[in-house]
Amino acid sequence: MSLALVFGASLANAGIMSVRLVHATDAEVGIDPGLSDIAAILSSLRFESFSLLGSDTVQLPAEDARIRMAQGYTLTCNGTQDDLAIEMNHNGRALLKTTATLRRGKPLILGGFPTREGKIILVLKVE
Amino acid sequence: MKNMPWRKIEETLREAGSDDVPVRDSDAFWEAFKARAAGETRNEPSPAPVVRFPAWLKAAACFAVIVTGAALLIPTPSNNSIVDAELSEITAIEVAAAHGEITTDESAEGTIVWVHGLELEDAGPNQIKAFDVAADHSAVTIMNDESTNSTILWIHGMELK
Numbered sequence: 166m167s168l169a170l171v172f173g174a175s176l177a178n179a180g181i182m183s184v185r186l187v188h189a190t191d192a193e194v195g196i197d198p199g200l201s202d203i204a205a206i207l208s209s210l211r212f213e214s215f216s217l218l219g220s221d222t223v224q225l226p227a228e229d230a231r232i233r234m235a236q237g238y239t240l241t242c243n244g245t246q247d248d249l250a251i252e253m254n255h256n257g258r259a260l261l262k263t264t265a266t267l268r269r270g271k272p273l274i275l276g277g278f279p280t281r282e283g284k285i286i287l288v289l290k291v292e
Numbered sequence: 293m294k295n296m297p298w299r300k301i302e303e304t305l306r307e308a309g310s311d312d313v314p315v316r317d318s319d320a321f322w323e324a325f326k327a328r329a330a331g332e333t334r335n336e337p338s339p340a341p342v343v344r345f346p347a348w349l350k351a352a353a354c355f356a357v358i359v360t361g362a363a364l365l366i367p368t369p370s371n372n373s374i375v376d377a378e379l380s381e382i383t384a385i386e387v388a389a390a391h392g393e394i395t396t397d398e399s400a401e402g403t404i405v406w407v408h409g410l411e412l413e414d415a416g417p418n419q420i421k422a423f424d425v426a427a428d429h430s431a432v433t434i435m436n437d438e439s440t441n442s443t444i445l446w447i448h449g450m451e452l453k
Contacts, residue, residue, distance in 0.1 A: 180392065180409070206440045248421070255452060263423035263445065269392070269409060270441065273418050277429070277447030292392075 180225045180246055180269060180291045186218040186234045189276070190283035203272050203288060210276070212283060225249070225291065238278070238285065246291055253278070253287060267291045418443035427452060 187200060189212035196204050197217040207215045218235040227242040227249070234240060237256040244250050246267050253261040253275060260278060267273055269291045278285035385394055385405065392409030417436040423445065425432060430449030437444065 203440075203442070206437065206442045206444070209437065209440070210444075259426045260450070260452075261423065261425050261427075261445075261447065264421040265443075266419040266421065268415050268418055268441075271418050272440075272442045274442060274444040274446075276444065277450050279450055279452055 182223045182225055182227075182242070182246075182249075182267065182289055182291045183220065184223060184232055184234075184240055185220045185288040185290075186236075186238060187286040187288060188216045188218050188236075188280065188283060189286055190214045190216075190280075192282055200288075203274075203290075206272060206274060207286075210286075214283075215286075218285075236280070236285065238287075240287065251275070251289070417441070420445060425450070 185200070187197075187207070189207070189210060191213045193214040193216075195213075196207060196215045199217040199220065200207060200215055221232045221234070223230045223232065223242050225242075226245040230242045232240045232242075239254040239257075241252040241254070242249060244264075246269075248264065249267055250264050251262070252259060255278065261275060263275070265273060267289065272288055272290040274286060274288055276284055276286040278287075385396075387394065387407055391407045395404075395406045395408070397404040397406075417438070420434050420443065423432065423434075425447055428449075428451045429447045431447075433444070433446045433448065435444045435446070436442075
């Protein structure tokens with residue numbers, strides 16, 4: 166019985182988290198087709214254009230999973246879906262450290278990282 | 293022969309008898325004939341007596357026949373009924389609640405449909421337990437948007453040197 170509970174708990178914390186790096190600007194109008202599932206969220210932000218710079222996945226639970234992304238950004242993940250430590254780095258410099266509980270299918274948007282034309286947005290979503 | 297005086301000859305013989313022909317008295321003859329016809333004095337060996345089965349033995353035999361017939365008609369359950377049956381087949385699956393992967397395993401022993409990550413109740417929004425912004429910034433906004441089921445952590449005024 167206890168083994169089944171442990172197995173069920175491990176299943177509840179297992180999943181694949183998609184990671185997408187988005188560049189938001191006012192230069193062009195439109196949303197990248199790869200962001201169609203979160204178009205409503207992005208539309209609530211005060212930008213005209215959202216382009217997908219890169220995407221990857223992380224298997225949860227993660228153990229020091231590191232993803233190198235465009236424009237010098239690096240994402241490091243540790244922990245389970247219920248207690249996930251996320252660290253955002255830019256050119257080796259830590260910008261943001263946060264710990265979050267992610268619900269399946271509910272995106273977490275980490276934004277506000279500046280570029281010359283706009284902002285960088287990180288979209289995390291457990292599938 | 294036809295014109296011979298048979299009655300007279302008979303009376304003569306009856307009265308006088310005959311040494312040549314062993315003639316019996318007619319009454320004695322008919323009595324003996326009737327007796328043989330009735331079977332009372334036949335010298336033939338009597339047939340073997342008919343064997344009569346007792347009533348209880350007939351009833352037992354009928355009961356045995358009925359029981360045997362019923363046993364042959366009633367189907368006997370097979371130990372291999374599961375193996376002999378056709379495999380269950382999943383033709384469609386619809387899960388109304390939020391869930392993850394659905395796996396099916398069809399084998400001779402049975403069919404298993406497993407719905408992973410089934411969430412019967414809304415677990416609520418994402419939760420930011422802690423955060424630390426290392427770079428310069430002016431403010432941080434955390435917003436749970438129910439309409440889009442999303443959480444936004446927005447860093448205002450960040451400057452990358």
